[in-house]
Amino acid sequence: MAVAAYGQLNVEGLASWGSRSVDCFEKLEKIGEGTYGQVYMAREITTGEIVALKKIRMDNEKEGFPITAIREIKILKKLHHENVIKLKEIVTSQGPEVDEQGKLDGNKYNSNIYMVFEYMDHDLTGLSDRPGLRFTIPQIKCYMKQLLTGLHYCHVNQVLHRDIKGSNLLIDNEGTLKLADFGLARSFSNDHNGNLTNRVITLWYRPPELLLGATKYGPAVDMWSVGCIFAELLHGKPILPGKNEPEQLNKIFELCGSPDELNWPGVSKIPWYNKFKPTRQMKKRVRQVFQHFDRHALDLLEKMLSLDPSQRISAKDALDAEYFWTDPLPCDPKSLPKYEASHEFQTKKKRQQQRQNEEMAKRQKLQHPQQHARLPPIQQTGQSHPPSHWAGPANSYPPPVSSGPTHHQYGKPRGPPGGAPSRYPPSGNPSGGYYPDRGSQGGGYTSGSYPPQGRGQPYPGGASGYAVGPSNYSQGGQYGSSGTGRGSNLGGNRSQQYGWPQ
Numbered sequence: 001m002a003v004a005a006y007g008q009l010n011v012e013g014l015a016s017w018g019s020r021s022v023d024c025f026e027k028l029e030k031i032g033e034g035t036y037g038q039v040y041m042a043r044e045i046t047t048g049e050i051v052a053l054k055k056i057r058m059d060n061e062k063e064g065f066p067i068t069a070i071r072e073i074k075i076l077k078k079l080h081h082e083n084v085i086k087l088k089e090i091v092t093s094q095g096p097e098v099d100e101q102g103k104l105d106g107n108k109y110n111s112n113i114y115m116v117f118e119y120m121d122h123d124l125t126g127l128s129d130r131p132g133l134r135f136t137i138p139q140i141k142c143y144m145k146q147l148l149t150g151l152h153y154c155h156v157n158q159v160l161h162r163d164i165k166g167s168n169l170l171i172d173n174e175g176t177l178k179l180a181d182f183g184l185a186r187s188f189s190n191d192h193n194g195n196l197t198n199r200v201i202t203l204w205y206r207p208p209e210l211l212l213g214a215t216k217y218g219p220a221v222d223m224w225s226v227g228c229i230f231a232e233l234l235h236g237k238p239i240l241p242g243k244n245e246p247e248q249l250n251k252i253f254e255l256c257g258s259p260d261e262l263n264w265p266g267v268s269k270i271p272w273y274n275k276f277k278p279t280r281q282m283k284k285r286v287r288q289v290f291q292h293f294d295r296h297a298l299d300l301l302e303k304m305l306s307l308d309p310s311q312r313i314s315a316k317d318a319l320d321a322e323y324f325w326t327d328p329l330p331c332d333p334k335s336l337p338k339y340e341a342s343h344e345f346q347t348k349k350k351r352q353q354q355r356q357n358e359e360m361a362k363r364q365k366l367q368h369p370q371q372h373a374r375l376p377p378i379q380q381t382g383q384s385h386p387p388s389h390w391a392g393p394a395n396s397y398p399p400p401v402s403s404g405p406t407h408h409q410y411g412k413p414r415g416p417p418g419g420a421p422s423r424y425p426p427s428g429n430p431s432g433g434y435y436p437d438r439g440s441q442g443g444g445y446t447s448g449s450y451p452p453q454g455r456g457q458p459y460p461g462g463a464s465g466y467a468v469g470p471s472n473y474s475q476g477g478q479y480g481s482s483g484t485g486r487g488s489n490l491g492g493n494r495s496q497q498y499g500w501p502q
């Protein structure tokens with residue numbers, strides 16, 4: 001990995017940053033662990049403010065400070081928007097640190113660097129993974145609108161996110177959604193001719209042009225991921241869960257049809273097209289597969305899942321789509337129900353523990369079948385159950401609560417993740433903005449295994465043909481052409497409403 005020499009983290013405009021010690025914060029709980037660091041919920045000791053501390057992983061760095069962290073810091077420093085996570089500060093630790101197991105963290109610099117973020121109660125994956133949870137259509141529209149607004153802001157500021165997925169969409173108990181994890185993000189310019197890496201974006205959300213080896217691309221790559229998230233929210237589970245790159249491409253072609261020069265002019269010039277073009281002709285099946293989505297949702301989804309990136313809808317035009325302007329309208333974020341905190345890391349951990357408990361119970365049953373038949377059921381400590389009287393149909397909703405935990409309620413470290421069932425009482429009265437599920441259109445979620453990350457991991461099997469080659473493929477300025485129709489007629493009012501730069 002590219003690095004900067006240690007001690008030379010010269011991030012413009014960050015003069016006073018890094019002057020405070022991490023000792024100004026009390027770590028409360030680990031809430032995330034990603035490729036590039038661990039994330040903790042923490043409290044600032046003097047003010048009591050709850051924040052998220054992202055520790056920059058240095059243990060793999062042979063020569064210095066990871067370039068991904070520098071990029072993330074630089075990019076976040078220039079982005080200021082309600083739907084983009086706020087980087088508050090950088091803090092450092094002096095001297096060796098120990099991990100959760102009390103082991104030295106093995107960092108040869110004897111010093112760590114942390115990014116301090118505003119704390120968010122949930123990530124979208126963690127939230128949607130709550131047992132029995134189904135998002136309503138107004139709720140899905142509300143989250144999608146915020147996602148598109150944040151992304152539009154990034155794109156007009158010439159930043160590609162390049163890792164849009166549920167666990168990077170953070171949500172607070174005010175219902176605000178923010179884009180996070182800019183570790184793979186980078187600046188682009190419309191006249192930029194250099195090659196970019198195509199080994200970005202987590203596999204299930206990676207667009208066909210990157211899978212086919214394109215190295216010139218633009219904001220349309222993020223819009224493909226948005227399309228996958230949109231369909232996932234409505235469908236209840238990831239729509240393109242490929243195990244490796246060839247399978248991922250195949251799943252895309254089965255859903256969106258096979259690419260050719262007619263539906264995607266220039267596709268045959270993308271480096272790995274000949275290697276991976278489907279051997280048989282496949283038809284587009286989006287409308288058939290998702291026939292339970294409403295007409296406006298389907299129209300929008302088709303435009304997001306356009307194989308040809310130059311025809312893929314932009315974030316701005318997506319916000320003008322009929323979908324967001326027809327009943328049921330997106331709900332007001334503030335009216336959304338509040339939930340107990342949920343992050344993907346914790347829900348994964350809960351599931352893991354639940355599986356372990358189940359296996360243990362099975363083993364014990366096999367060893368002592370009769371004795372166990374008479375014992376009370378094993379308590380599933382790792383699982384967060386809805387109250388038993390709420391174990392209704394799958395489309396019933398997790399109980400909204402009148403007052404969820406606020407940041408300041410996190411006075412002391414909480415117990416092990418998932419140690420206790422949800423504390424929130426059920427409510428039969430869906431309050432403000434909560435709509436009961438609208439038939440099969442309500443979203444839902446099923447637990448599943450997780451996709452390979454999009455961070456420069458080698459393609460499977462060196463011989464698979466995924467060798468980076470020169471590209472003569474150009475995306476052709478998809479972004480910035482705002483298109484015609486509603487956007488131009490109504491864009492003024494709508495732009496004001498979204499608060500995006502004109």
Ligand SMILES: Nc1ncnc2c1ncn2[C@@H]1O[C@H](COP(=O)(O)OP(=O)(O)OP(=O)(O)O)[C@@H](O)[C@H]1O
Nearest residue numbers: 032034035036037039052117119120123167181343
């Ligand atoms: N500001 C925050 N508030 C609350 N939770 C957060 C915050 N930032 C990150 N998290 C949690 O930590 C997880 C990992 O964070 P992040 O994606 O920034 O790290 P990463 O090392 O880049 O991860 P990955 O490799 O999965 O992309 C997130 O999915 C989220 O659950």
